[in-house]
Amino acid sequence: MEKIQAIRGTKDILPENIYQWHFLFDKFNEISNRFNYTEIRTPIFEKTEVFHRSIGEATDIVNKEMYTFTDKGGESVTLRPEATAALVRSIIQNSLNHESPILRLWYFGPFFRYERPQKGRLRQFHQYGAELIGSPNPEADIEIILLAIELIKSIGINGYTLLINSLGNEQSRANYRIALIDYLKNNSENLSTESRTRLEVNPLRVLDSKDENDLKVLENAPAIIDSLDSESRTHFDMVLKGLEEIGINFEISNKLVRGLDYYSHTVFEFRSNYLGSQDSFGGGGRYDGLFEQLGGKATPAVGFAFGIERLLLILEQIGGLPINNQHIDYYFILQKSDYYNYAQNIANKLRQLGKSVVVEILRRSFKAQMREANKIAARFAAIVGESEFLESTITLKNLNDSAQQTMSVEAFLNSLK
RNA sequence: GCGGAAGUAGCUCAGUCGGUAGAGCAUCAGAUUGUGGCUCUGAGGGUCGUGGGUUCGAGCCCCAUCUUUCGCCCCA
Numbered sequence: 001m002e003k004i005q006a007i008r009g010t011k012d013i014l015p016e017n018i019y020q021w022h023f024l025f026d027k028f029n030e031i032s033n034r035f036n037y038t039e040i041r042t043p044i045f046e047k048t049e050v051f052h053r054s055i056g057e058a059t060d061i062v063n064k065e066m067y068t069f070t071d072k073g074g075e076s077v078t079l080r081p082e083a084t085a086a087l088v089r090s091i092i093q094n095s096l097n098h099e100s101p102i103l104r105l106w107y108f109g110p111f112f113r114y115e116r117p118q119k120g121r122l123r124q125f126h127q128y129g130a131e132l133i134g135s136p137n138p139e140a141d142i143e144i145i146l147l148a149i150e151l152i153k154s155i156g157i158n159g160y161t162l163l164i165n166s167l168g169n170e171q172s173r174a175n176y177r178i179a180l181i182d183y184l185k186n187n188s189e190n191l192s193t194e195s196r197t198r199l200e201v202n203p204l205r206v207l208d209s210k211d212e213n214d215l216k217v218l219e220n221a222p223a224i225i226d227s228l229d230s231e232s233r234t235h236f237d238m239v240l241k242g243l244e245e246i247g248i249n250f251e252i253s254n255k256l257v258r259g260l261d262y263y264s265h266t267v268f269e270f271r272s273n274y275l276g277s278q279d280s281f282g283g284g285g286r287y288d289g290l291f292e293q294l295g296g297k298a299t300p301a302v303g304f305a306f307g308i309e310r311l312l313l314i315l316e317q318i319g320g321l322p323i324n325n326q327h328i329d330y331y332f333i334l335q336k337s338d339y340y341n342y343a344q345n346i347a348n349k350l351r352q353l354g355k356s357v358v359v360e361i362l363r364r365s366f367k368a369q370m371r372e373a374n375k376i377a378a379r380f381a382a383i384v385g386e387s388e389f390l391e392s393t394i395t396l397k398n399l400n401d402s403a404q405q406t407m408s409v410e411a412f413l414n415s416l417k
Numbered sequence: 418g419c420g421g422a423a424g425u426a427g428c429u430c431a432g433u434c435g436g437u438a439g440a441g442c443a444u445c446a447g448a449u450u451g452u453g454g455c456u457c458u459g460a461g462g463g464u465c466g467u468g469g470g471u472u473c474g475a476g477c478c479c480c481a482u483c484u485u486u487c488g489c490c491c492c493a
Contacts, residue, residue, distance in 0.1 A: 003466090008484070060491055064418075082493085111493080116418075119486070120493085127493055194490080210489080259492060270493095277488065307493025335451055366451055374453040385451050399453070 009115070009123030011309075016324075020312055023322045025108055027154045028128050035147050037104040037130055042086045044110060048076040053293050054085035056261025058202045065113040079112035082260070083129050084287065084303055085294065091133060092296035103133040108308075120278035120310045129284075129305030136300035138238035141266045141286060142246070144302045145239075148282060149248060152270070155311065156320045160281070162249065164240070164268040165256040167204075167224060168232035170289065173264065176227035177203060187217045207255040223254040232265060239266055262287045266302065272310075274317040281310040330396075331373035332359040335366060335385035343384045346394060346409055353416050357382075374399060 006012060013021060029039070048068050055062050067079035080086050087105065090096070097103045108128045115121060128151070132144045145162070152160065167173050181203050188196055192211040199206055207218060228236065243250055250268075258267050267285035275281065284304025291299040315321045330350060332343040340359065347357040358376070360369050373381045383395040394412055397404040 005466090005484070065491080113492080115491070117485080118488090121491085125493065129493090205491095208491085278492075280492065282493065305493060310493060333452080365446085367453075368446080370453040372453085381453075383451075387451090395451090397452070402453085404452085 007123070009117035009121075011122060011124075019324045019326065020315075020321055021308070024128070024155060024308060024311065028106070028108065028151055031147070031151050031154050032106045032130065035104065035130075035143070035150075037106045037147070040087065040090070040105045040107055041109065042080075042083070042090050042107070044112075045077050045079050046086050046089065048078040050085050050089050050294065051078055051081060054088070054260075054262050054290055055082065056202075059259055059261055061113065061259060065115055067112045067114055081111055081113045083107055083109075083111065083127060083305060084131065084260075084262070084290070087131055088290050088294050088296065088301075092291065092294060097133055097299060101134045104130070105133070106130040118278060120275050120307070120313055122309060126308035127305040128308060129303060131301060131303035133299060133301040135302075136288065138235050138242060138266075140300070140302050141235075141239045142242035144284065144304060145243065145248065145268060146246060148270070148284070148304050148306075151306070152282075155315065157272075157311070157314055157318070159272070159274075159318070160314075161251055161271045162268060163253040163256050163271065164243075164250045164266065165224065165253050166228060166232060166236035166239075166265055167257065167263055167267055167285075168228040168236075169264060172224075172228045172232045175229075176222070176224050179222045179227055180204070180206075183221050184217070190217050204257040205259070207257050218255070224257075225252075225254055235265055258283060258285060262290045262293065264288050268304070270306075272314050274314045275310055278310065280307075281314060282306040327356070328358055328376050328378040329355040330357045330380050330382045331369075331376065331378035332357065332382045332384060333366065333369040333373060334360050334363075335383075337363045339384040339389045342389055343382070346382070346413075349413055350416070353413070355416070 032039070048066070051062060051066065057063075061081050066081055068076060069078075071077050087107065091103065091105075106129065108126070110124050110126050112124050114123060117123060130144060130147055132140050134140075145164075149162070168176065181199065184191065184195075184199050184203065184206060188199065190213055191199070191206070192209065192214050195206045195209050195211065195214050198209075206214065207221070209215065209218070225233075225236075240250075240252070256267055256269055258269065263285040265286040265288065267283075269280050269283035271279045272281055273279070282304060284302070286300070286302045288298075288300045290301065291297065312321075330347070332347055334340060334343055340361075344359050347359050350357045358378070360372070362368075364372070370381060378399060381397040381399055383397060385395070388394055388406065391408075392410070393406050393408050395404060395406040396412070
């Protein structure tokens with residue numbers, strides 16, 4: 001029989017690594033709580049429309065990266081490529097923002113994009129993200145960035161770059177778009193072919209190009225910041241001032257535009273030198289127009305997301321992965337397999353007292369059982385031989401200092417209560 | 418979607434000029450009868466990613482395909 005392989009770009013999270021995921025989840029849960037954010041879980045698939053109406057028809061995500069299929073009822077559904085659109089759908093549907101003007105949410109889960117796999121880029125990947133719904137003010141932008149930074153700090157990552165930019169409000173963006181198209185069209189003969197097509201479909205994305213000739217052209221391109229109207233400019237300035245005064249380091253990048261259409265005003269991205277080609281491990285921004293696009297009433301919001309696999313890659317590179325400190329308290333060693341029920345009975349009482357306990361089930365030799373106890377780093381070998389079995393006792397051997405004593409089962413259990 | 422590299426034991430890797438595969442670690446067992454770690458001895462485990470082709474003969478050469486990886490693209 002031929003072996004079956006996992007689907008391309010998907011990865012098993014193996015038992016030997018799962019503690020790393022628990023570590024991240026626990027830290028993020030804890031820090032989110034400190035900021036008064038609550039976890040939300042939405043389905044991993046949605047009506048395709050949710051993403052079409054939000055992410056943008058012209059974006060790569062919608063154009064070529066979505067896992068879209070027709071279900072048996074004829075409905076077009078899509079495995080979520082990101083969270084924000086689905087969350088907004090849920091908030092509107094459940095009227096989550098009706099009880100209070102402000103809603104603070106976080107999420108953790110799998111997402112799907114049909115891309116060519118690479119290190120740090122999987123077809124099923126995981127994100128942690130947070131959304132702050134209800135405030136149009138720069139205070140919200142500052143809070144969400146601060147949360148992101150505290151999360152990174154909590155898992156021990158210090159070396160990274162925070163890039164920030166403003167796309168301005170709708171009017172500012174429209175103005176800039178015209179100015180940029182104008183400029184790029186005048187210089188189109190110097191642009192790469194890809195940038196020329198992007199100029200037609202999604203001109204802001206040309207700013208992201210790494211092509212050398214494109215970069216030359218872009219040197220003199222109009223900057224978004226110059227197209228911002230006073231409202232947008234003030235918003236951005238207040239965000240920057242806030243970050244400065246709170247002591248957050250950042251770099252302004254007037255070329256940062258990000259690949260989802262729903263962003264407005266503040267956009268930001270976290271980059272690391274440890275990731276190679278996929279150097280961004282988190283990003284987000286403000287999306288004041290999204291609620292309306294998804295049929296809700298106008299609601300301002302900011303949010304961001306981290307790529308969990310990328311965070312783990314960074315931790316691995318900097319030697320920052322946590323130590324797996326899972327341990328076993330007692331390993332039950334049976335001289336004869338006949339003593340299994342006797343042992344398992346005691347073992348389970350120990351478990352009820354909060355101990356982690358394993359009982360031999362392979363009928364191995366005494367020596368092999370001792371080896372096993374040692375290998376899994378049990379604190380004690382709990383030995384059941386003929387005399388223990390007959391006298392209702394248990395022999396405990398401390399595997400650190402080899403000290404050994406025999407006592408009645410009753411006395412042993414009582415000593416732990 | 419485009420270009421480059423790589424796939425041999427559970428893991429890390431050797432494998433000469435084409436002659437049906439090796440090491441270390443890991444696993445398992447043993448070294449006088451109820452005692453681990455160190456040491457020693459031994460054993461099991463591979464259709465050489467998959468499918469074709471060339472050849473008397475392919476891990477090695479050729480083609481295709483799958484997967485991983487690097488860069489592009491994109492993004493978390």
